Amino acid sequence: MSARPQIAIVGAGIGGITVAVLLQQAGYDCRVYEQAPQFRRVGAGINLAPNSTRVFRAMGVLAKLLGVGVQPRMKFNREWDSGRVLQTIATQELTTLYGAPFVGVHRGDLHDVLASAVASGTFHLGKRFVGLETRGSQVRLAFEDGTSALADAVIGADGLHSQVRAAIIDATPPVYYGHVAYRSIFPRSRLPDLDIADNTRWLAPDRYLLVYFMSEARDEFYVVTGGPEPWDSDDFTPIAVDPARLRAAFAGFHPDVQRMLDKCEGVSRWPMLVRPPSRPWCAGRVALLGDACHATTPHMGQGGGMAVEDAAMLVRCLQYTDGDVASAFRLYESNRFARTSRLKRDSEADEWGHGKIEHQWLYGYEVLRAPIEPLPSENGSSVSPSDTPRPTEKF
Numbered sequence: 001m002s003a004r005p006q007i008a009i010v011g012a013g014i015g016g017i018t019v020a021v022l023l024q025q026a027g028y029d030c031r032v033y034e035q036a037p038q039f040r041r042v043g044a045g046i047n048l049a050p051n052s053t054r055v056f057r058a059m060g061v062l063a064k065l066l067g068v069g070v071q072p073r074m075k076f077n078r079e080w081d082s083g084r085v086l087q088t089i090a091t092q093e094l095t096t097l098y099g100a101p102f103v104g105v106h107r108g109d110l111h112d113v114l115a116s117a118v119a120s121g122t123f124h125l126g127k128r129f130v131g132l133e134t135r136g137s138q139v140r141l142a143f144e145d146g147t148s149a150l151a152d153a154v155i156g157a158d159g160l161h162s163q164v165r166a167a168i169i170d171a172t173p174p175v176y177y178g179h180v181a182y183r184s185i186f187p188r189s190r191l192p193d194l195d196i197a198d199n200t201r202w203l204a205p206d207r208y209l210l211v212y213f214m215s216e217a218r219d220e221f222y223v224v225t226g227g228p229e230p231w232d233s234d235d236f237t238p239i240a241v242d243p244a245r246l247r248a249a250f251a252g253f254h255p256d257v258q259r260m261l262d263k264c265e266g267v268s269r270w271p272m273l274v275r276p277p278s279r280p281w282c283a284g285r286v287a288l289l290g291d292a293c294h295a296t297t298p299h300m301g302q303g304g305g306m307a308v309e310d311a312a313m314l315v316r317c318l319q320y321t322d323g324d325v326a327s328a329f330r331l332y333e334s335n336r337f338a339r340t341s342r343l344k345r346d347s348e349a350d351e352w353g354h355g356k357i358e359h360q361w362l363y364g365y366e367v368l369r370a371p372i373e374p375l376p377s378e379n380g381s382s383v384s385p386s387d388t389p390r391p392t393e394k395f
Helices: 014-026 050-059 060-069 091-098 106-113 164-170 243-249 256-262 303-320 325-349
Strands: 005-012 027-034 045-048 073-077 085-089 103-106 123-124 129-135 139-144 149-151 153-156 175-187 197-204 209-211 220-228 268-274 286-288
Touching: 005 014, 005 139, 005 149, 005 256, 014 027, 014 050, 014 106, 014 303, 027 149, 045 050, 045 106, 045 256, 050 060, 050 091, 060 103, 060 106, 103 106, 106 175, 129 164, 139 153, 153 164, 164 286, 175 243, 220 243, 243 256, 256 303
Parallel strands: 005 027, 005 153, 027 123, 073 197, 153 286
Antiparallel strands: 045 103, 073 085, 129 139, 139 149, 175 220, 175 268, 197 209, 209 220
16 A cells, blocks of 8 residues: 555534544544634534434444434424424434434534544644645645645535635635525523424425424524525625514414524524535545535535535545545545535425425435445546555444
8 A cells, every 4th residue: 555645624614524533544644724713612403314424423423422412203394384294204213224313413512522533633723724736746735824734635625615615626606595594592491381393394385494402401402494585795694683584584484483483592694505516626636525515505404414425435535546646536526426416406496395205315325335436537448446456444
């Protein structure tokens, strides 16, 4: 085996930390550069499905995740005004079917769980990435504070407004989808007599409201919505808004929804930003991961899941190509593009839950076992990963 490349990761979100853990478990040296000066418990809730939690199990962090999150007993889709149950999803049955659980958790708690699996000294905080330059077999990263770093390869996991993407592809910003998400977290104690299910999505023809718990204590729950609204600014930074604006957007919804919205405080309004499916995701020794390359709507709750899958496939491709970075990155892109593009199309169509849910293709996918399709060569034949030595996968 050739010497393993030293890898720099830009961004310490879900995708960035997941790929760091997997790289280190596979024997690679990596560093994570994050612009925030410190980690804080920010964000809101996230739903994790079997396609991502089975990766966390392989990483050895699932038990810890289950200790801070919640496995919903049931999920319901209900009609927005009547409250009629449209679908009942027995999550425990699906957990048995797919061999991995559904988990609801606060993003801050998920971040802490993932970060706990990263080797000491990996994180470099307060490092705002501003540019890069390839120098032979190495890449030099530049940061706003005037410092720099050298690596054999770079992974841009720096989100929707990725500066790594701007450096290797183009600086075109993501596009406003025309929908916003309102978000709020509040304690259940404010509604002690309301029967709140673990996970319920209230569906109207053009919008939805989702409410779910984020820990087994079920003492705090998360309200998140989706629906069309104009965004009257070129600045797409999420903003705090008067809770009355949220209530007005969901006027006419079921009385139970109104009772919840009456108790909402600390409401934020988020624009949904997307990119059309497009390639490339990589250039030489630099590759993108997660929202940096396939940002989509949150309607199917799979933004984080796709980033986790990306991380696993990228590390597998590095192993299959024996650390040949450029080949591994092209192979990773080729093997991820069709799946992430389908997820984007389905999510943006926003039909999830309105009819029969075909979940096998999504939840049943095992990124750590899926065949790696070879790259076509210039003469029309295939270059297979099996043409190179294949080290044992350490997942």
